[in-house]
Amino acid sequence: DQQVKQNSPSLSVQEGRISILNCDYTNSMFDYFLWYKKYPAEGPTFLISISSIKDKNEDGRFTVFLNKSAKHLSLHIVPSQPGDSAVYFCAARVGGAQKLVFGQGTRLTINP
């Protein structure tokens, strides 16, 4: 039972354009969502998060949007840079729970 799904295993975007990574979830009890970025041979690193009381959160080039009615969140990267090439995981948590539930990941490749 995959509660957090990233349906696109890979995405290729031209440098300077917008990258949009998508994530869907099924558990309506999730109230906190995060995006992690992972380079090869390294552990995931935190990128950006959003609480369910918000529908948007920005941090520099990164913006996360949350659509609770659709149980959907997305990560926008503008403009995309070669260093953004990595695997991106979305994750979700039920309030007060220790466990983060991760999606399968999307491999983003930024082409020069």
Added chain:
Amino acid sequence: NAGVTQTPKFQVLKTGQSMTLQCAQDMNHNSMYWYRQDPGMGLRLIYYSASEGTTDKGEVPNGYNVSRLNKREFSLRLESAAPSQTSVYFCASRRDLNEKLFFGSGTQLSVL
């Protein structure tokens, strides 16, 4: 500033062998976690320790045991390795529930 340190980085085992994966953090974090990453599955929680002296099962605990040796160290033991345990293992830690997870760089384990 080491963060989360995992050893070893690579390991090859034969079916039935045992081994312990070591994890240490130097950030004075209370909670520590063991995840495994498999293709198409994202990261799945094996075990966690919410605080020193406590451990709990995650999503996929079968075949594993853990020990929270002290506040800094959290080890994962495979008593009798199976090919299904071939994976990349990540240790993570955080100060409390409202903070982000910090991950180690991973252990790539192959069980033949």
